[in-house]
Amino acid sequence: MKKGIHPAYERVAFRDSTTGAVFVTRSTLRPSETIDIDGDAVPVVNVEVSSDSHPFWTGKARVHDSEGRVAQFNRRYGRGRTA
Numbered sequence: 001m002k003k004g005i006h007p008a009y010e011r012v013a014f015r016d017s018t019t020g021a022v023f024v025t026r027s028t029l030r031p032s033e034t035i036d037i038d039g040d041a042v043p044v045v046n047v048e049v050s051s052d053s054h055p056f057w058t059g060k061a062r063v064h065d066s067e068g069r070v071a072q073f074n075r076r077y078g079r080g081r082t083a
Contacts, residue, residue, distance in 0.1 A: 013037060013044040021052040 007028040013035050014023045022044070024037060035044040052058075 011040075011042055013042045014050065015044050015046050016050040016052050017046050017048050018053040019050075021050065023050065023052075 008030070009026055009028055010030075011024060012027040012029055012031075014025065015021070015035070016023075022035065022037070024042065027045075029043070029045055031043045031045050033044050033046075034041040036042075
């Protein structure tokens with residue numbers, strides 16, 4: 001790899017705004033806010049949704065009425081009619 005053209009790939013924490021859960025990983029993001037983890041100041045990125053609060057991962061996902069939506073589309077735009 002060429003020297004001096006790649007961004008710094010360092011330890012960064014991602015904090016879920018909804019639940020307050022913190023996930024530490026590596027990233028090229030360099031936010032100005034930091035958080036203390038294990039005695040080390042780590043830059044933190046606040047995110048609105050993570051696997052800790054997303055309905056799919058928490059088991060609280062809603063099932064959409066897809067058959068009703070298809071029928072509504074067909075009624076509205078005339079699909080399914082024979083000419």
